[in-house]
Amino acid sequence: MASVGIGIAVLAIKTAAWWVTGSVALYSDALESIVNVVAGLVALWAVTVSFTPADDDHPFGHTKAEYFSAVVEGALIIVAALLILREAWFAYLTPRSLEAPMLGIAINGAATLINLGWAQFLIRQGRERRSPALSADGRHIMADVVTSVGVLAGLALASVTGWTLLDPIMAALVAVNILREGWHVVTASLSGLMDQAMDPAAEERARALISEHAEGALEVHDVKTRIAGRATFIEFHMVVPELMTVGAAHDICDRIEDALKAEIENATVQIHVEPDSEIKQTGVPIV
Ligand code: ZN
């Protein structure tokens, strides 16, 4: 909600900056802020859905909703970039000099500072809470900050040199940079939707935990992990002596499960118990 509120404030300030100068580059920057507001609303919806507990329809929970939001946000970023390119093209065909460029730069600069603080906050929160929606939102606003700084530098240069083409050129550069960022957000989220594994270092740690807590079992193999937003799913086969009681095998399972859940937040562990005839000799050694 704060993201949406800040997005609206920044949008208003940036629109004022465009209004006093008539600069297409500042117009582009303001247009990008509209995307931030819409994207903030989509992210708000996604985070709310992702915290809905598992139900009959979605027994594994709703944590993947955040990837949808990130995909939508990436798509919006790309649309904004195309709109800006279009405006830049028109300004290139009919260049005009800017009114009150320094006032516009100061106004936009204030909005950019607000964005910078908010983007850093969101990126930190996204990392700590492992929330793709918050991260995507933060990275998106950060891209906005970088391009705004470029725009402001370009406009300052244009007003000093009187080179009017610099305005549409800056707008086009803004668009290209936004396109790049949009592409990154979309591909990262799509990878999440495709059941991406834990990152290699974290998975190595999970294997070590399994190995340390599987005393009594003979082998663990076919370890598979997948990340769904905040949730982590881990599954594997555990080979035990054929005559071990179900109770004893279950005790081992509980030990491993507890160890994994103690270190990995929101982990769900599935263990398939097998007799020694299923041994593969290729699995995780038990220490
Ligand atoms: Zn097996």
Ligand code: ZN
């Ligand atoms: Zn159990």
